[in-house]
Amino acid sequence: MSAERVLIIGGRIDNVRKAVEQGLGVVYLQQPGQFTPEHASLVDAAFLVDFADWSVVEPVVTAAHKAYGFSRVATTGEAGVEVAGRINDLLGLGGVSYDVAKLLRDKLSMREHLARVGATTVSAAEVTDRAALEAFGAAHGYPFIVKPVDGIASLGIQLVRGPEEVAAAWERIVELRGSDHQFVRFFPMDRFVAESYVQGPEFSVEAFTFEGRHVIVALTEKLTHGNFVEAGHVIPARIDAADERAIEAAVVEFLDAVGVVHGPTHTELRLSPDGPRVIESHNRPGGDRIRDLVEAAYGFDMEAYTVAWPCDGLPAPTERPALLRAAATRFLTAEPGVVSRTEGAEEARALEGVLDVDLSVSVGDEVGALRSSWDRIGQVIAVGGDADAALAVCEEACARMVVLTEG
Structure with missing residues (x-):
């Protein structure tokens, strides 16, 4: 078994393979039913529990840390970011804290925090009833966006174009609150937020933070259907140099404002007539296999860095890698x-x-x-x-x- 170990939470088997390739031992925390013979051949130890339940995870990871002495925690999936932050805090491992991870997961708290610290943001308010939708439209104008506070996969996003659409928007919220989906255990749809709509093309920025220093690795152009579901992505984004610099600056400002100090981030923005506006961000590599696009385009393995940095085989770049x-x-x-x-x-x-x-x-x-x-x-x-x-x-x-x- 390797002397230095990482605790990996969930994710695809590639997470484990890449940590082992970099010489790390792996302690694995995964949902029951997701453990395979290949996992068994690679990991030093595995704990198959519902990692959405902190009352279960806390004693397990405390005992695992005492027995196996892992020095870092990593996850590449949205379902694992908050528990990773809790473990960092519990065991004093550094990295992204629970408060920061929660801030990125909770879109309303993120907006409130950005406004409080004076960072660039848009108007937002919690939607508790139909009257709250009407009040937001009256105060901030139309159109505006309504979406789950901690949603994922573009599920439940609505564009409210005018007062005549408020009733239908509220009916959809009621429907969603009572619905079930395959990942409801991790992403319940019980709270909703209204935000001012940002017009303009959509992008995401894939970055990695090395001890507080943010390196922009790639700008990704997003293609969407009319209902906000992603239709595709392309790297590098087809954008001029001035807009690219503005987007990069907006992401660095955002990451500093929310307190990201380590690891990967996937930040989604729109380039509005008034400049870039962050829509949301995540302290994990981008989904939709964007991490694979980044590696194909730049040779930068976002997944390997997530599970294994710092280590000798993964130097910390000082600037964006050259486009291949x-x-x-x-x-x-x-x-x-x-x-x-x-x-x-x-x-x-x-x-x-x-x-x-x-x-x-x-x-x-x-x-x-x-x-x-x-x-x-x-x-x-x-x-x-x-x-x-x-x-x-x-x-x-x-x-x-x-x-x-x-x-």
Whole structure:
């Protein structure tokens, strides 16, 4: 067993592989049912518990730390960031605290904190009833956004364009509060926030903070459907130098304001006519396999740095790595119904520039309406000489694939 160990919370098997490749021992905290024979061959110890329940986690990690002496905690998933912060605080391990992790998870608290410290933000208020929606519109104007305070995957986001849409928006909130979804254990939809709507193109910034020093690794251009669900991403963003500098400065200001001192961040923004405005941020690598796009484009393995830095094999860069090539992803969708036929995946995989084709449905599976990221049915990842070329490969691969549904 390795002398130095990391506690990894959840995530894909690559988390564990990459920590071991860097010479670390792994203590693994995972939900029951997610542990595989490969995990068993790689980790020094595993604790299979509901890590959303702190009353269970606290005594487990206390005993695990005494027995295995891990010196850091890492997670690459949203479900693990708050518990990682609690463990950092409990054991005095440094890194991102629970308060900071919670601030990033709770979108209302984030807005209130930014306003309190004088950082750039937008107006926001909690939605407790229909009258609160009407009051927000009267005070701050239309359109405005309504979304879950701690939501994920674009689920439950609404654009309220005028007073005539308030009643429907409130009905949707009531519906969502009573609904269930596959990850409700981690992301309950019980509180909602209204925010002033920010117009402009959408981007995300992938960064890594080294002992308080923020390094912007990539600017990602976001492509969305009309209901805010992501349709794709491309690196590098197709943006001019002045706007790029403004976005970078906005992210650094934000990360300083909320107190991020270590590790990965994925910060989403819109470039408004008045400049960049942060929409939300997360102290983890970007989802939608953005971490894989970053590695393909810049050779920077955000996942390896998350689970293993600091270590000899991962030097801390002083600036953004050199761009190697562009990388993009487009997501696959289908009409609601039962899948009756799929074809073209192998043909798509064979296209030059395609790195991966992930089709997550097969004949007999049910496809729901596109209301969140979880309703997409797969994705294509490709590279090219520039952003347009990478996206063109993705589009061609998607065009080769057919998913038919019935009913």
